[in-house]
Amino acid sequence: MKIVGVIGLGKMGKPMACRLIQAGYTVIVHSRSPGPVEEVVALGAAGAPTPRDLASQADVIITSLPDSSAVELVFLGEKGIREGASQNSVLVDTSTIDPQTSRRIASVLLQQRVEMLDAPVSGGQAGAIAGTLSIMVGGPETAFKRVLPVLEQLGRTITHMGPSGTGQLTKLANQIIVAVNYVAIAEGLVLGAKAGLDPVKLIQALQGGLAQSRCLELKGERIIDGNYEPTGRLTLHIKDLRYALQTAHSLGVPLPITSMVHQYFEATRAAGRGDWDHSAVVTLFEDWAGVKIRQS
């Protein structure tokens, strides 16, 4: 398990590739955009012209891609991973996609005896850089055990959830909680701002009690600064909420608040903020109340 391929060098894939280089793995990369490839190659990685080419050389193939259709194309499309992977490879998809698509791709690959894990992550870009992600893994236990040393370079909480698709299902629960929690924070902080409270003190008091959360810890200060430089893009979170609602529908689970929150995320995108950080849903509530959460 010494040669690791990374496909997709976005906000999450690039820091993952960098950590693996630093950990001493031989790293091969492939990405649509040439800029990140050059950066990672400069740090010691090799480039591969196609996913197929990369897959034919690597023991472990990690993908970090934006959505279900991108994953389907890279795994099963022309010059895709399937054409290069062998029985000795383990495929690890860290993208967040819908569980049904994830299971379908895994079962296609299993027909040629290639094992695939769904292994979406949470913790944002900061977690990817620090190697402290939560990694939620679905798929065969044997494959999980084989790649665990590689995953341990990327994450701190690594949980084997069960069979194929269970990693994605876990991530959907995660995305529901994060999105709804951002709106919880939005309503609480906007009320405080309109009442004239100092937001720095407000966040300090909230973090000391039951309202404490990682979202508030990582994003509170940025919200006060009006800094929505993305560590995770709002449009990508909208996609995750869509997958969650589709999955909930197929299982017969009503998600009334997630459904509303999904629409507030859409309203934030409609206001031209789709490329901002996912916490930017807060700005919608600021607009409605006619107030900014900022230090006076």
Added chain:
Amino acid sequence: MKIVGVIGLGKMGKPMACRLIQAGYTVIVHSRSPGPVEEVVALGAAGAPTPRDLASQADVIITSLPDSSAVELVFLGEKGIREGASQNSVLVDTSTIDPQTSRRIASVLLQQRVEMLDAPVSGGQAGAIAGTLSIMVGGPETAFKRVLPVLEQLGRTITHMGPSGTGQLTKLANQIIVAVNYVAIAEGLVLGAKAGLDPVKLIQALQGGLAQSRCLELKGERIIDGNYEPTGRLTLHIKDLRYALQTAHSLGVPLPITSMVHQYFEATRAAGRGDWDHSAVVTLFEDWAGVKIRQS
């Protein structure tokens, strides 16, 4: 500041009184129910027959009461605190009540030169027992500084938010975030349960990433066990949400999700679970999806 009075010996007031006795303060208590009074007297406190009587003896008077009307009665009613308090007393109301009532009571007392702080707390009964509460204080800075050593026996995060009422406003933001976060957790865990995920692993994975929260940390295991023994009662949280929505209305702040969540709390109460823990809103979502979040 050696004699401390505690009025209201419920889930929060009783452990507060016990901590102060342990810390070496002379403690006087008053409560409607005789049981808790006897318990605390057995530990070394003195009992007082009325709030007036208690207030005439204590340097610091701490109240822990269920709602605005109880606070109004105990402070301004017949044989109430006002009749016993002097310019040397500091009154510290740790109840969660509406900010307007809190400010009004403080201004009535200020007319007779008695200083009152609003100092609601978060962290639940566990935080009260361990002395790790978050205490959100509004009122005169001089009074705050005088009682700080007493508050330090009760809480770990003690924040002076500003003038009278700002402690209550902070607590309302806290209660919004906690209530909405419980529903976030409900929707995420119920989806996971219906999809067949192991809830113990699910919570472990969620706590490792952006979905982490104190609510999930303290209540996750209880939710799996179906244990809704109250550390904070649902009906009391409903009252807090009502105060939050009233305050938001008067300030012109729309709170669409809090408003919906308030109704889900009401639906939980309507199902006969008003005396359960406030996290019991989760059971409503279990009922809707026809599934229990429990270990298989």
